[in-house]
Amino acid sequence: MKIGIVGGTGEIGEGMAMRLSVHHNVAIGSRDEAKASISSECTVSSLQKRGLCARCCGVCNQEAVDFGDVVILAIPYRHVVPTLSSLAGFEEKTVVSPVNPLAKAAHFYFDPPAEGSAALLIKSLLPKSARVVTAFNNIAANRWQAFDEELDYSVAVCGDDDAAKETVMALVNGVSKLRAYDAGPLAVSSIVESITPLLLNVARYNKMKDVGIRFV
Amino acid sequence: MKIGIVGGTGEIGEGMAMRLSVHHNVAIGSRDEAKASISSECTVSSLQKRGLCARCCGVCNQEAVDFGDVVILAIPYRHVVPTLSSLAGFEEKTVVSPVNPLAKAAHFYFDPPAEGSAALLIKSLLPKSARVVTAFNNIAANRWQAFDEELDYSVAVCGDDDAAKETVMALVNGVSKLRAYDAGPLAVSSIVESITPLLLNVARYNKMKDVGIRFV
Numbered sequence: 001m002k003i004g005i006v007g008g009t010g011e012i013g014e015g016m017a018m019r020l021s022v023h024h025n026v027a028i029g030s031r032d033e034a035k036a037s038i039s040s041e042c043t044v045s046s047l048q049k050r051g052l053c054a055r056c057c058g059v060c061n062q063e064a065v066d067f068g069d070v071v072i073l074a075i076p077y078r079h080v081v082p083t084l085s086s087l088a089g090f091e092e093k094t095v096v097s098p099v100n101p102l103a104k105a106a107h108f109y110f111d112p113p114a115e116g117s118a119a120l121l122i123k124s125l126l127p128k129s130a131r132v133v134t135a136f137n138n139i140a141a142n143r144w145q146a147f148d149e150e151l152d153y154s155v156a157v158c159g160d161d162d163a164a165k166e167t168v169m170a171l172v173n174g175v176s177k178l179r180a181y182d183a184g185p186l187a188v189s190s191i192v193e194s195i196t197p198l199l200l201n202v203a204r205y206n207k208m209k210d211v212g213i214r215f216v
Numbered sequence: 217m218k219i220g221i222v223g224g225t226g227e228i229g230e231g232m233a234m235r236l237s238v239h240h241n242v243a244i245g246s247r248d249e250a251k252a253s254i255s256s257e258c259t260v261s262s263l264q265k266r267g268l269c270a271r272c273c274g275v276c277n278q279e280a281v282d283f284g285d286v287v288i289l290a291i292p293y294r295h296v297v298p299t300l301s302s303l304a305g306f307e308e309k310t311v312v313s314p315v316n317p318l319a320k321a322a323h324f325y326f327d328p329p330a331e332g333s334a335a336l337l338i339k340s341l342l343p344k345s346a347r348v349v350t351a352f353n354n355i356a357a358n359r360w361q362a363f364d365e366e367l368d369y370s371v372a373v374c375g376d377d378d379a380a381k382e383t384v385m386a387l388v389n390g391v392s393k394l395r396a397y398d399a400g401p402l403a404v405s406s407i408v409e410s411i412t413p414l415l416l417n418v419a420r421y422n423k424m425k426d427v428g429i430r431f432v
Contacts (some may be wrong), residue, residue, distance in 0.1 A: 035380065046292040064232065106401070107400040107401060107403070107404060108400075109404070110406075110407060152432065153432065156414065156418065179311055181418045181421075181422050182418070182421035182422055183414060183417050183418055183421065184323040184324075184417040184420075184421055185322070185323055187323070187325065188323060188325070188408075188413075188414065188417055190326075191326060191410045191411065191413065192414065194406075194407045194410060195407065195411065195414075197404075197407065198399060198404065198407040198408065198411075199431065201399050201400040201404055202372065202397045202398075202431055203397055204396035204400075205397075205399065205400055206397050206398055208431075211431050211432070212431070212432055213426070213429055213430065213431060213432065214430045214432055215415065215418050215424075215427050215429060216368065216369065216427070216428050216429065216431065
């Protein structure tokens with residue numbers, strides 16, 4: 001599968017790129033192409049040390065979009081509008097949103113846009129033929145980066161296009177011990193996104209780290 | 217601990233009563249006191265068959281409130297307003313809300329009141345000295361009732377009163393293999409409640425039954 005990661009040098013994108021480039025062709029995108037190149041080299045050498053072959057390259061975000069059959073938006077919520085307004089070419093792409101609109105006051109809370117969720121906002125900003133799928137929302141960046149440890153979590157996947165959802169579920173199931181669950185249409189994304197501030201609260205109030213979820 | 221279960225003969229209340237009355241003094245409340253008495257007798261005999269001693273009695277909902285230091289509102293969301301407007305005496309009580317405002321169209325969705333969550337609605341309906349705590353929201357009724365099987369789930373607990381929250385967390389941790397997690401103030405309850413329609417969607421779209429969650 002050809003995967004483009006917009007924000008591939010960011011906190012979550014970096015670990016994602018490393019784990020995905022073992023099995024897929026990955027274009028690591030960044031606003032700063034030089035940074036993406038360095039990140040790609042680091043990924044290659046990290047995997048080489050483990051006897052694995054990385055298939056990745058560092059590019060600008062637009063090239064990551066152009067490259068991917070699946071495009072992952074590994075960007076913070078506050079970057080969604082400026083990033084998407086600077087990019088084009090999403091027609092017919094499967095676009096994965098792991099984005100969570102959250103804020104922190106005395107505790108972490110879900111702070112969605114008027115559309116109801118980051119996923120629905122993203123859908124409103126992309127051409128109609130783009131197929132937005134929510135996935136990977138509840139996995140901490142640190143867990144992505146800890147490459148020698150398994151990711152043993154459940155991943156709720158939401159989307160309105162069945163084929164795109166199936167593609168993303170297969171992608172999820174190919175990463176470590178992640179297990180994809182069809183959580184229904186894109187409208188359900190608000191719940192999935194809101195679990196992240198809950199997990200941050202659980203971590204904070206129970207002195208835990210990088211809490212994730214499993215459906216059992 | 218003295219526990220009153222409002223709605224103790226309902227889908228969730230029944231299994232809850234059985235599991236809690238092994239360790240606590242439980243008043244099983246119902247609008248129909250005769251139904252509560254039968255339910256109490258069934259609980260006693262079910263536990264007796266297993267060599268266990270149930271400490272429970274069947275009463276009307278008001279007596280369940282009066283009896284409990286902890287009062288569990290094991291009622292469907294649509295009954296919250298009529299039930300609470302028919303009851304009194306919640307002053308100084310720890311009131312547990314496992315209530316989830318949800319609805320079903322093509323899929324299950326979270327359908328909260330203007331207050332933002334069932335827990336905040338309940339708080340608004342009770343005297344100020346009542347200490348509302350969210351718990352037990354994401355466990356299916358069938359699981360409560362399957363007494364010979366462990367309940368091996370995480371339970372997010374929210375509340376604004378630390379002592380009440382600690383009491384409820386201890387109560388949770390005493391049931392089967394449940395593990396209580398402090399999820400912060402009562403304002404976080406909306407997220408916890410919304411997980412239930414997510415779990416119903418996950419069950420539905422993945423042909424599973426009685427899905428629960430674990431924080432890992």
